[in-house]
Amino acid sequence: MGFHCVDCHFAQDMHGNGHLYGEVAAAVEVDCRDCHGTADRYPTLRTSGPAARPGGMDMALLRTQDGRKRFEWREGKLFQRSAIYPDREWEMSLVKDTVTPGNAHYNEKAARAKLMLTGEAGQKGQWGPGGKDYAHADEKMTCFTCHLSWTTSCGGCHLPIQANWKTERQHYEGGETRNYATYNRQVARDEMFQLGKHGPAKGGRIAPMRSSSALVLSSTNINRERIYIQQPPVAASGFSSQAFAPHYPHTERKTETKGCSDCHVSDANDNNAIMAQMLLHGTNFVNFVGFNAWMGEERHVQAVQVTEWEEPQAVIGSYLHRYAYPDWYADHEKRGRRLPEAHDHAARGPSGCVAIRGEYFFSAEGAGGLRVYDVASIANKGISQRIITAPFSPLGHDTHVASRNATCVALPTNQPIAPERNRGELMRVTNQEQAFHPIYHYALMTDAEEGLILVDVNTLADGEPRNNFLKRAVTWNEGGILRGARHVTLGGRYAYVAAAAGLVVVDLDDPLRPKGRGGAAQGARARASSSATSS
Numbered sequence: 001m002g003f004h005c006v007d008c009h010f011a012q013d014m015h016g017n018g019h020l021y022g023e024v025a026a027a028v029e030v031d032c033r034d035c036h037g038t039a040d041r042y043p044t045l046r047t048s049g050p051a052a053r054p055g056g057m058d059m060a061l062l063r064t065q066d067g068r069k070r071f072e073w074r075e076g077k078l079f080q081r082s083a084i085y086p087d088r089e090w091e092m093s094l095v096k097d098t099v100t101p102g103n104a105h106y107n108e109k110a111a112r113a114k115l116m117l118t119g120e121a122g123q124k125g126q127w128g129p130g131g132k133d134y135a136h137a138d139e140k141m142t143c144f145t146c147h148l149s150w151t152t153s154c155g156g157c158h159l160p161i162q163a164n165w166k167t168e169r170q171h172y173e174g175g176e177t178r179n180y181a182t183y184n185r186q187v188a189r190d191e192m193f194q195l196g197k198h199g200p201a202k203g204g205r206i207a208p209m210r211s212s213s214a215l216v217l218s219s220t221n222i223n224r225e226r227i228y229i230q231q232p233p234v235a236a237s238g239f240s241s242q243a244f245a246p247h248y249p250h251t252e253r254k255t256e257t258k259g260c261s262d263c264h265v266s267d268a269n270d271n272n273a274i275m276a277q278m279l280l281h282g283t284n285f286v287n288f289v290g291f292n293a294w295m296g297e298e299r300h301v302q303a304v305q306v307t308e309w310e311e312p313q314a315v316i317g318s319y320l321h322r323y324a325y326p327d328w329y330a331d332h333e334k335r336g337r338r339l340p341e342a343h344d345h346a347a348r349g350p351s352g353c354v355a356i357r358g359e360y361f362f363s364a365e366g367a368g369g370l371r372v373y374d375v376a377s378i379a380n381k382g383i384s385q386r387i388i389t390a391p392f393s394p395l396g397h398d399t400h401v402a403s404r405n406a407t408c409v410a411l412p413t414n415q416p417i418a419p420e421r422n423r424g425e426l427m428r429v430t431n432q433e434q435a436f437h438p439i440y441h442y443a444l445m446t447d448a449e450e451g452l453i454l455v456d457v458n459t460l461a462d463g464e465p466r467n468n469f470l471k472r473a474v475t476w477n478e479g480g481i482l483r484g485a486r487h488v489t490l491g492g493r494y495a496y497v498a499a500a501a502g503l504v505v506v507d508l509d510d511p512l513r514p515k516g517r518g519g520a521a522q523g524a525r526a527r528a529s530s531s532a533t534s535s
Helices: 011-015 032-036 108-115 119-123 272-278 319-324 326-334 425-431 519-534
Strands: 071-074 077-081 089-091 157-168 176-181 195-197 206-211 215-220 226-231 244-246 292-296 300-305 342-346 353-357 360-364 370-374 406-410 442-447 451-456 472-476 487-491 494-499 502-507 515-518
Touching: 195 244, 292 353, 292 360, 300 360, 319 326, 353 406, 360 406, 360 442, 370 442, 406 487, 442 487, 442 494
Parallel strands: 157 215
Antiparallel strands: 071 077, 077 089, 157 176, 195 206, 206 244, 215 226, 292 300, 300 342, 353 360, 360 370, 406 442, 442 451, 451 472, 487 494, 494 502, 502 515
């Protein structure tokens, strides 16, 4: 149609208004309803975005370069003239017309969506004009939550820094630098649809979400030694940089919009994966494969190189590897598709379960207990032993926790975090961030004889190298219910443990006071109560 950026963003959005804003969304003057109206009223043609002046700017006064009105009502229809092309104009789609029976633009499907009532009435399928509380009211959600054809889904970017590479600075101060960082998108797709809530600048309304330019960083020094690889930064508030933010995709199309089952459970119950993705619970649809795959073996722990280092960082043997690096792919085929490079370290016992967070590798090693290895130098050719138990003497570093028969280890997140930084109430109020749940302080270990063991691992993230001593925070095995525990996984505040008694659910809302919930744990309590009564 010839629609251009400046047909929606006027002088203030383009050049600012003299104020500094903490986010781009807060600096926008216009809102969808200013030109399209709502289900209950026609547009006022006054800006109402977060950066609009009191009362808004009157868009009816705007003119094109040849002096004609940019917005003009004609016979009950609103037209907009292009700011770029003198011969182009278009009729504005007015929301109120689409929900008004008898209007030429009436659309019953659109009317039902826009006028659906909230609460029990909406659950019964009641909808219609004049309702006091619409389920999809303008003050609850942005228009482009539904009216988008697709949204960019970015899984983060890899910034590998190469020292001693003279380059021009491209931003701000100019000049030259001796370090060069390429900006490599790890995942850029359009299949995902995720929703969340805006901050107060947009009234907490529901909106599409995407990765907020989440970064992973690597650095190669002048000796071509990789001194750290693929590490997400940690924010001053302790959160990982792998975060999500509201996103306006600018992909509205007249004939495309989201349907009910994109955001609600369908009658056929066939959209569970779509719902999990939309609610940001994750579906493993996009997983970042790091430079190494980490393994636990009978007598060793091991890191096996599974990708190339150059960008795009293709998994060795993959289709991308085949087409991006045909020579290396051919070499891989000649080797019988065997991966040639790995680094290992002797384990204290059979490593049956492993996890990695940042530059630390966690391993449950049977009678050897829990061992946390330092793997900061896993890709550094200048280091002979790349997996180590301690970067210092054991007198200054001991990340081993003894237990009788450690079988598995799990972390609440595999992202680098620092919960101790998040203790300041004033900081959280200022940044409008929630506090860390206490479960994020711990690593969880199952022991076939002792049950569930929690270990406080915050000391590995405080930047102080002299206090890295791990010890148990709590051991839980109420009534012996976790006897034979062999695997644990975390979902929110709950630990799900596979034990001899079956699946045991442990509530860790207060991690230092675990509680059995449902399943085998409930049955064990009932049996214990019955036994006590009989006695």
